[in-house]
Amino acid sequence: MKTVRELDLNDAIRLIEGAQAHAIRIGVPMCIAVTDSAGNLLAFRRMDGGKITSITIAIDKAFTAAAARKATHDYGEASQPGRPAYGINTAIGGRLMVVAGGLPVSVDGEVVGAVGVSSGTPGEDREVAQAALDHFAVAAAA
């Protein structure tokens, strides 16, 4: 038997609120998803103006970051032509996302969930996902 730590719903909402506040600051309405460590959805918000295509993409970025315990932008590099993970983006029916914007949420070095963001450029998506993690870390430390 083992014991695992998991995000609860309040943690998920805190992560989303951190992302949403930053999305407002940069003026890009986003789809924001938070999953548990198994990649299953905990909470989701589509801000007014977020893209319809980004619903699934945000959820799948969070799924990938949690369930593979890896930032989606790291997969982006590893899956370039000629690189070891080339072609991985079609795995799991296309759910394995290699575009930036999915980040694992870790506590004491252990992945407890993930956040996925989509609707901006991949750089903006990643920045907003990072803002979620920063906001969560501050709240956890308080």
Add this chain to the structure above:
Amino acid sequence: MKTVRELDLNDAIRLIEGAQAHAIRIGVPMCIAVTDSAGNLLAFRRMDGGKITSITIAIDKAFTAAAARKATHDYGEASQPGRPAYGINTAIGGRLMVVAGGLPVSVDGEVVGAVGVSSGTPGEDREVAQAALDHFAVAAAA
């Protein structure tokens, strides 16, 4: 061209909060989804203890209620063996839900979105979805 009204994110969160408050009252942690009138996800929460299977079920109940403009329990009756809509539950890759818990959200007789609830009995799911609508109507009237 035509003009349609849609729920915004604040409306969606209000609906979820109404559902969540009632789920707490009856002691059944739920998955709660809100979509726009086309059935695309606006907001989602899995309460602590909500079921993993219910993530998709809640989302698909809301999708069905919005995109077909019909409560999922009405499909439940119409799709019994020998009834006209028998077999409809497997349509759209199985996304068309005929189990209670999906309710359209209407304003002035126009469907503007839907709420979908899952994790309890179908009766509890429907009751919690109705609580979302009641809470939304009170807020809209205030």
Add this chain to the structure above:
Amino acid sequence: MKTVRELDLNDAIRLIEGAQAHAIRIGVPMCIAVTDSAGNLLAFRRMDGGKITSITIAIDKAFTAAAARKATHDYGEASQPGRPAYGINTAIGGRLMVVAGGLPVSVDGEVVGAVGVSSGTPGEDREVAQAALDHFAVAAAA
């Protein structure tokens, strides 16, 4: 080698216009799909007020009626509990529709395509699909 007759695009539009005219007469906005004999889409219209869920359902009713050369309501009877085709509605990823509203289009006893209709009751859907066939037969005879 063999030679097969197929609907062309003009035939498909004529079928849709027959359906659309009847849908207007009965006051039920419909999704209307026409496929060739292989079940592949030739033409589609969603009337203003047609349901989003009915896009896929109308297309799949036409697919079923063409590719199985059978009216979907015949499958509805044959797939009732205890009947020989029980469970067929989940076949082909749920694309095999057993709800009324899909009718093959035949010329000289040969199936050359199909029409699928959805958004009303199954009875209305079937009636509107039949109107497409009647309109097509009159045009072909003229």
Add this chain to the structure above:
Amino acid sequence: MKTVRELDLNDAIRLIEGAQAHAIRIGVPMCIAVTDSAGNLLAFRRMDGGKITSITIAIDKAFTAAAARKATHDYGEASQPGRPAYGINTAIGGRLMVVAGGLPVSVDGEVVGAVGVSSGTPGEDREVAQAALDHFAVAAAA
């Protein structure tokens, strides 16, 4: 609540007719799809000689252009190896199209739907989609 404008069926047919006329001019039979702003199909035609594979491709190009509010050829550039959106083409079960031929339809700077074209070269598909928009703009101005 918010209010959005949408294409109606007449608009969709007008867009298709503009595309079809240009396809005839260049002698390339096409599959032509028009969706609403959420990416849901409004109307579709497969011209005689249009490709079977292009049914889904045209529909998904329109879906992408509408639901992501971006021309599919812009995704084509942004998703080249080494570029930020590399790998995005397999998202949403492969529905996110990065091949030219999907264009958003905008009115007063607001995306109200999209057109998707397939069966020719990507350049021809894009040219025919653009002809749909040009025809629609002329009709709207008249």
